[in-house]
Amino acid sequence: MNDFFERVxxxxxxNESCLCVGLDPVIERxxxxxxxxxxxxxxxxxxxxxxxxELVCAYKPNIAFYEAEGSRGVxxxxxxxxxxxxLDDDIxxxxxxxxxxxxxxxxxxxxxxxxxxxxxxxxxxxxxGGDTLEPFLDRNERGIFILCLTSNPGYTDFENxxxxxxxxFVNIARKASGxxxxxxIGLVVGATHPDDAEKVRDAAPELPFLMPGIGAQGxxxxxxxxxxxxxxxxxxxxxSSRSILYANDGENYAEASRQAALxxxxxxxxxx
Numbered sequence: 001m002n003d004f005f006e007r008v009x010x011x012x013x014x015n016e017s018c019l020c021v022g023l024d025p026v027i028e029r030x031x032x033x034x035x036x037x038x039x040x041x042x043x044x045x046x047x048x049x050x051x052x053x054e055l056v057c058a059y060k061p062n063i064a065f066y067e068a069e070g071s072r073g074v075x076x077x078x079x080x081x082x083x084x085x086x087l088d089d090d091i092x093x094x095x096x097x098x099x100x101x102x103x104x105x106x107x108x109x110x111x112x113x114x115x116x117x118x119x120x121x122x123x124x125x126x127x128x129g130g131d132t133l134e135p136f137l138d139r140n141e142r143g144i145f146i147l148c149l150t151s152n153p154g155y156t157d158f159e160n161x162x163x164x165x166x167x168x169f170v171n172i173a174r175k176a177s178g179x180x181x182x183x184x185i186g187l188v189v190g191a192t193h194p195d196d197a198e199k200v201r202d203a204a205p206e207l208p209f210l211m212p213g214i215g216a217q218g219x220x221x222x223x224x225x226x227x228x229x230x231x232x233x234x235x236x237x238x239x240s241s242r243s244i245l246y247a248n249d250g251e252n253y254a255e256a257s258r259q260a261a262l263x264x265x266x267x268x269x270x271x272x
Contacts, residue, residue, distance in 0.1 A: 002184045004120050004143035005208060005234065007092045011057040012235045018228070018272075019265045020094065020210070021052055022241030023061040023080065027069065029246055031253060041066065041076040046083050047254035048245060052261045053088050058121075060210075060239055062096040081117065092120045094210070094237075098147060100125030100132050110135040114142055121145060123188055123210070126172055130179055140182035148172045149200050151190030151213035160196070166203075169196065173203035186210055189228075191219025191238065197227045205231040212239040214264070225271035235272075240264050 001009070012018060023045055027035065030044045037043045049059070066077040084091055095117055099109040113122045113136075121143030124136050136144045149159060149169040159169045166174075176185050187204060189197050191213035201209075209228050213219035221238075228236025244264065248256030 001234075002143070002182065003141040004092060004184065005186070007090060007120065008057055008143075008208075008237060009234065011091060014090075015054055015056060015265075016269060017055055017057050017265045018225070018235045018238045018268050019056050019261060020058040020060050020237045020239040021048075021056050021244055021261060022096070022212070022239050023049075023059055024065050024241045024245065026065065029249070031249055031251070033251065039072075039076050039079070041069065041073060042079050042083070045080055045245075048257045049080070049084055049087065051254045051258035052244070053084075053091060055258070055261045055265050056091065057235070058092040058094055058237055059084055060094040060096050060241075062241075078117070081119065092143070094121040094123070094143065094145065095119040096123050098123045098125050099136075100128055102128060102132050106132050107135040110139065114139055121186075123147060126175070130175065133179070137179060137182060137184065140184055142184060143186060144184050145186045145188050145210045146172065146176050148176070148187040149189045149193060149196055151192045151217055151219070155190065155193065167196070167199065170199050170203045173200045173207070177204045177207060180207065186237075188212070191224040192217050194220060194223035194227060197224065201227050206234075208234050209236045210239065211236050212241075214238060214240050214243075221268050222271045225268060238268055 025041045030040050034040050034043045066073040123145045124133055126146050160167050186208035189200050189209045189211055191211045211224055244257050244260045247260035
């Protein structure tokens with residue numbers, strides 16, 4: 001097991017948690033008292049991180065929400081990553097960036113994610129083929145989550161098409177298993193499609209799952225916890241963003257986020 005997945009496993013055991021909190025701040029939903037501060041994204045998220053750190057196995061900021069605020073937003077993302085490190089350096093950080101391109105471009109993306117942002121794992125897009133993922137897979141100490149079965153309704157447009165007698169998402173899972181020479185690959189598998197997620201698990205029994213789609217998107221904890229563990233018992237990383245970040249828009253929003261995270265964690269644990 002590589003360094004990243006070992007850290008996830010230890011966080012799972014330490015905090016008794018499969019929960020990953022998605023740090024996806026929408027500026028319009030930040031409380032009025034914070035929205036006009038110099039660093040509203042950081043000022044909003046830092047208290048939530050402070051109150052939930054003992055309840056998670058990872059955090060997952062999506063880079064789009066920071067890039068949308070320009071260089072000011074990206075600098076706040078850097079500060080958020082440093083804040084998590086200062087609070088508990090053992091909490092893994094997954095940067096949801098969904099990168100994927102050829103040659104030098106892919107190498108530049110990998111450098112930006114791992115050497116500049118200094119995160120522990122990232123999401124990548126396999127659409128252009130295995131060679132586009134090599135600069136990421138070469139980072140054997142990092143975690144690489146390949147988009148496989150996404151949680152959005154439009155997954156049927158391409159991911160569900162039949163190729164070689166199987167849905168594309170099953171072919172991705174099989175390919176990913178073959179690429180996993182360094183033991184650093186996981187799959188993004190949406191919690192909103194449990195029947196299809198079972199097919200992914202059958203195709204890749206030992207690849208860890210990053211599972212978005214519970215909470216606001218309505219994924220069933222009972223189903224995903226049954227599917228999510230690998231054959232050897234590695235836990236799923238179950239992401240929830242909106243239902244935790246926006247549990248309350250008042251002054252006590254961070255405590256409300258903690259309570260939402262606690263409820264989500266404990267609900268997931270019911271089905272282990």
